Amino acid sequence: MKKRGIFKILLFLLILSLIIGASAIAAYWYILVKSNVKVTEDTFIYIKSNSDYVDVLQTLKSENIIDNVATFEWVAQKKQYPSKVKAGKYLVKPGTNNNDLVNMLRSGDQVPVYLEFNSIRTAEQLAERISKQIEADSLSIINLLNDTAFIRNKGFDQYNRISVFIPNTYEIWWNTSAQDLYDKMYSEYQKFWNEDRKNKAKLLNMSPVEVISLAAIIEQETAKKDERPKVAGVYLNRIKMGMPLQADPTLIFAAGDFSIRRVLNHHKEIESPFNTYKYTGVPPGPICVPSISSIDAVLDFENHNYIFFCAKDDFSGYHNFAATYNEHLINARKYQAAMNRKKIMK
Numbered sequence: 001m002k003k004r005g006i007f008k009i010l011l012f013l014l015i016l017s018l019i020i021g022a023s024a025i026a027a028y029w030y031i032l033v034k035s036n037v038k039v040t041e042d043t044f045i046y047i048k049s050n051s052d053y054v055d056v057l058q059t060l061k062s063e064n065i066i067d068n069v070a071t072f073e074w075v076a077q078k079k080q081y082p083s084k085v086k087a088g089k090y091l092v093k094p095g096t097n098n099n100d101l102v103n104m105l106r107s108g109d110q111v112p113v114y115l116e117f118n119s120i121r122t123a124e125q126l127a128e129r130i131s132k133q134i135e136a137d138s139l140s141i142i143n144l145l146n147d148t149a150f151i152r153n154k155g156f157d158q159y160n161r162i163s164v165f166i167p168n169t170y171e172i173w174w175n176t177s178a179q180d181l182y183d184k185m186y187s188e189y190q191k192f193w194n195e196d197r198k199n200k201a202k203l204l205n206m207s208p209v210e211v212i213s214l215a216a217i218i219e220q221e222t223a224k225k226d227e228r229p230k231v232a233g234v235y236l237n238r239i240k241m242g243m244p245l246q247a248d249p250t251l252i253f254a255a256g257d258f259s260i261r262r263v264l265n266h267h268k269e270i271e272s273p274f275n276t277y278k279y280t281g282v283p284p285g286p287i288c289v290p291s292i293s294s295i296d297a298v299l300d301f302e303n304h305n306y307i308f309f310c311a312k313d314d315f316s317g318y319h320n321f322a323a324t325y326n327e328h329l330i331n332a333r334k335y336q337a338a339m340n341r342k343k344i345m346k
Contacts, residue, residue, distance in 0.1 A: 036066055036067050036068055036071060036072060036096075036097055036098045036101070037065055037066060037067065037092055037094070037095070037096045037097075037101065038064055038065060038066065038067050039065060039092055039093075039094055039096075040094055041094060042091060042092070042093055042094075043063070043065065043091075043092045044089055044090065044091055044092070044111070045059060045060070045063055045065060045089075045090050045092060046059070046088075046089055046090075046135070046174065047059065047085065047086070047087050047088055047090065047105070047175075048087055048135060048175070049087040049135060049175050049177075050087070051085055051087060052082075052085055053076070053081065053082035053083075053085055055085075056085055056105065057069070057073070060072070065092060066098075066101075071098055072098050072101070072102070074098075075098040075099060075102050076102050079102050079103070079106060080106075081102050081105060081106045084106045085105070086105070086106070086107075086108035086110075087135070087175040088108055088110030088173060088174055088175050089110050089111055089113060089173070089174035089175070090104060090105060090109070090110050090111065091111045110173060110174065110175075112171045112172065112173060112174075113133055113134055113171070113172055113173065113174045113176075114169050114170070114171055115130065115133050115134065115169070115170040115171075115172050116133075116167075116168075116169050116170075117129045117130060117165065117167060117289065118167050118289075118291070119288075120162075120165075120167075120288060120289040121253070121258055121287070121288045121289075122162075123142060123145045123161060123162050124138075124142060126141075126145075126162055126165060126289060127139075127141035127142040127145065130181065133174075134172065134173075134174055134175070134176050134181065135174055135175045135176065135177075136176060136177055136178045136181060140177070140178040141178045141181065143178070144178045144179060144182055145161050145162070145182075146158075150179075150182075154182070154186055156209070157284075157285075158285075159273070159283075159284035159285030160209045160212075160213065160284065160285035160286065161285070162285070162286060162289055163189075163208075163209045163212045163213070163285065163286055164182070164185050164186050164189045165185050165189075165289050166185075166188060166189055166192045166292065166295075167289055167290075167291050167292065168188070168292065170184065170185075170188065172184055192292075193208050197295075197296075197299055200299040200300070201299065204236065204298070204299075206282070206298075209285070210282045211295060211298050211299065212286050212290060212295060213282045213283050213284070213285055213286045213287075214232070214235060214236075214282050214298050215232075215286070215290035215291075215294040215295040215297065215298050216286035216287045216288045216289070216290040216294070217235065217245065217247045217249055217250060217276075217283075217287060218231050218232055218235070218290070218294045218297055218298065219288055219290040219291060219294040220249035220252075220287060220288060221247065221248075221249060221319075222317065222318075222319065223317055224317055224318055225293045225297075227318060227319065228293060228294055228297035229297045229300055229301050229302040230302045230304065230306070230309075230321065231297070231309060231319070232297045232298045232301035232302070233301045233302040233303060233304050233306065234306050234307060234308070234309050234321065235247070236298075236301055237304075237305070237306065237307055238307060239281065239282070241307070242280060243280070243307070244276055244277055244278075244279070244280045245276035245280075245281075245282070246276055246277050247276045248263040248267075249287055250274045250275060250276040250283055250287055251263050251267040251268060251270060251274075251275060251276075251277065252267075252287075253274050253287035253288075254267075254270045254272035254274040254275050255267060255270055261344055262339060262344055274287060304321075305323045306321040306322060306323055307322070307323060307324075307325075307328075308321070308322040308323075308324075308325065308327070308328035308331075309321045309322070309328075309331075310322075310328060310331040310332045310334075310335050311335050312335070313334040313335045313337065313338035314338075315338065315342075320334075
């Protein structure tokens with residue numbers, strides 16, 4: 001009888017332990033393994049620099065990322081995440097569980113940003129475009145570009161400060177600061193100006209910044225990539241002759257009015273170092289951020305005897321080229337007549 005009682009007690013304890021064990025396993029599975037995110041598609045979350053655990057928790061709540069705050073916090077505490085918060089852009093996929101989410105955030109396993117900037121006219125536009133892609137705001141970027149001591153240390157000045165930005169696709173972290181951004185661009189600038197490009201610039205008796213400044217004019221003169229080497233040849237011929245570049249896009253830049261479609265005589269009187277009707281040589285800096293296509297068009301210019309060019313009157317975007325002023329006048333009158341027909345007066 002006693003043995004049977006002991007057996008019942010042991011059986012009861014065994015069953016109890018199994019129940020407790022099963023409950024523990026179920027709780028472990030629920031807290032750690034069971035999907036605990038609400039997202040139904042790939043979702044990005046942004047943890048700002050200097051954020052603490054409370055900030056992260058608020059972000060996860062406000063972005064409606066986690067399903068159960070208590071279970072997430074339990075895992076976060078066990079893995080000591082509150083003391084290991086890392087800024088960045090993180091990708092949360094559907095089906096992510098607490099354990100994987102905490103591990104990703106704690107390790108700083110963020111996804112990169114593929115930074116791009118094209119068709120930029122000014123430093124302010126550049127700062128605004130970049131600030132939409134990374135954490136650094138436009139004010140911090142433009143303040144750095146206005147820091148004469150900083151940019152002088154990199155070999156640039158107030159006129160050519162945006163020369164360091166070569167349009168391309170760059171892989172960087174979202175939480176990149178303004179200074180880290182400039183350092184990254186400077187590093188890429190040095191890579192871009194390899195020995196081959198530097199040697200071609202030397203043959204033109206031009207510095208990399210001067211090449212970029214001329215390339216910026218070509219960028220604004222024609223959107224046709226196949227025509228850019230020919231346009232570059234025109235300007236290089238003028239430089240050899242000591243003739244002013246007389247580039248209309250530089251007057252538009254000097255005027256600060258990018259809506260101008262027709263450059264008139266009064267624009268040629270603007271007092272500015274960028275007025276290439278008044279001052280010979282390449283401007284002191286670029287009038288836009290030129291594409292690699294335009295930079296290489298200068299370095300690999302087309303060798304010819306053209307000194308003038310004028311937009312074609314069919315508005316195709318291409319130009320007529322001329323070796324003499326009389327030829328150029330004929331082309332210019334055709335284009336002016338076409339402008340008048342379309343009533344483009346300014």
